Amino acid sequence: MPKLSEPHVLLEWARDLGKTYAFLDSHVHPFDVLTGDTAYQTSERYDMLFSKGGSVYHGPVIDEKLENDSSCHLFGAGNERAYLLASRFKYTHTGAKVISDQLAAAGLSGALLLPVARLPGKAEEMLDATKMMFPDESSVYCACAYPVGLPADKLAEFFCTAREHYKICAIKLHLNLAGIDPAAQNGHDLVEATLDAAGALELPVIIHGGRTSSLKPSGAAEYGLLSHLEAIDWSLSTAPVIIAHAGCYELVEDEASTALSKLDTLFQKYPNLMADTSNLGPLSLRLVLKEVSHDRLVFGSDALYVPIWKAWLVFLQALQDVSPSPDTDLIHIASLNPADCLGLSFLKGNHD
Numbered sequence: 194m195p196k197l198s199e200p201h202v203l204l205e206w207a208r209d210l211g212k213t214y215a216f217l218d219s220h221v222h223p224f225d226v227l228t229g230d231t232a233y234q235t236s237e238r239y240d241m242l243f244s245k246g247g248s249v250y251h252g253p254v255i256d257e258k259l260e261n262d263s264s265c266h267l268f269g270a271g272n273e274r275a276y277l278l279a280s281r282f283k284y285t286h287t288g289a290k291v292i293s294d295q296l297a298a299a300g301l302s303g304a305l306l307l308p309v310a311r312l313p314g315k316a317e318e319m320l321d322a323t324k325m326m327f328p329d330e331s332s333v334y335c336a337c338a339y340p341v342g343l344p345a346d347k348l349a350e351f352f353c354t355a356r357e358h359y360k361i362c363a364i365k366l367h368l369n370l371a372g373i374d375p376a377a378q379n380g381h382d383l384v385e386a387t388l389d390a391a392g393a394l395e396l397p398v399i400i401h402g403g404r405t406s407s408l409k410p411s412g413a414a415e416y417g418l419l420s421h422l423e424a425i426d427w428s429l430s431t432a433p434v435i436i437a438h439a440g441c442y443e444l445v446e447d448e449a450s451t452a453l454s455k456l457d458t459l460f461q462k463y464p465n466l467m468a469d470t471s472n473l474g475p476l477s478l479r480l481v482l483k484e485v486s487h488d489r490l491v492f493g494s495d496a497l498y499v500p501i502w503k504a505w506l507v508f509l510q511a512l513q514d515v516s517p518s519p520d521t522d523l524i525h526i527a528s529l530n531p532a533d534c535l536g537l538s539f540l541k542g543n544h545d
């Protein structure tokens with residue numbers, strides 16, 4: 194089969210399969226993860242659009258000249274201030290309209306929203322904000338941010354209440370941003386208590402995998418590296434645990450290659466572990482698609498930092514370049530695997 198490369202041809206290829214298999218983006222942030230800012234004004238112009246300072250909303254436009262570089266990375270080198278500004282700019286608008294416009298542009302059917310809290314009380318605030326800005330819709334599934342500051346013995350109750358009152362369907366844990374050191378006793382206990390609770394509630398956990406280099410203090414920037422996650426007993430949860438970015442966020446190619454061999458060891462030991470493909474440079478993404486079993490991967494974009502259509506195109510192109518059976522792999526990574534992880538039986542309903 195000839196390798197596809199034109200953006201519109203790639204999108205058509207996936208759209209065609211999407212008629213039978215509903216594709217899901219398993220890594221979308223409803224709010225800026227750095228500031229956790231949820232203070233938006235309701236738009237008077239569009240339903241379910243929330244904006245900052247009266248700025249005008251423009252829907253996504255697919256750029257046919259897809260750059261062949263690693264421009265997907267917002268959080269690469271650069272100072273903290275520049276990256277905060279860039280990050281805020283990406284989150285001028287949010288809400289169900291923004292996500293559904295992005296999904297429609299790419300040809301995807303749904304998104305898993307991953308709020309991230311860095312301060313005590315923020316996770317609770319985000320549950321309310323997410324419910325208001327992303328009300329019950331078939332295309333959006335909400336995770337709960339890990340509640341920073343709660344002791345380990347209060348976590349199960351927190352997640353249980355969040356599931357009952359807010360219908361959360363996953364837990365997002367970002368050790369770097371939450372400042373939780375998995376090598377310290379307290380951090381280790383918090384992660385394992387989260388896994389215990391997630392297993393009991395059958396909620397998948399999505400954990401950041403890799404670095405966040407601009408963080409101060411810099412020690413926290415590496416809490417999410419796979420070398421720090423190895424000491425955790427991931428079998429404490431029987432529900433899936435998805436290691437975001439396949440553990441390679443902000444890693445250079447050599448580091449990514451070492452990280453992927455650690456990931457492989459962890460995958461062999463823990464059958465509930467999965468990985469997502471979000472926000473990797475093209476080289477790391479190809480490495481992941483070549484080396485990680487396609488039964489253990491789910492597609493993710495890291496929107497709004499990366500537009501969903503752009504992450505989708507980079508992913509489709511990489512699959513075409515490295516996979517001997519791109520159709521089957523696309524169906525598994527973007528439809529069947531996420532549906533299994535999240536218990537979304539409707540996603541498989543289209544072709545039964």
Ligand SMILES: [Zn+2]
Pocket residue numbers: 220222437495
């Ligand atoms: Zn992310």
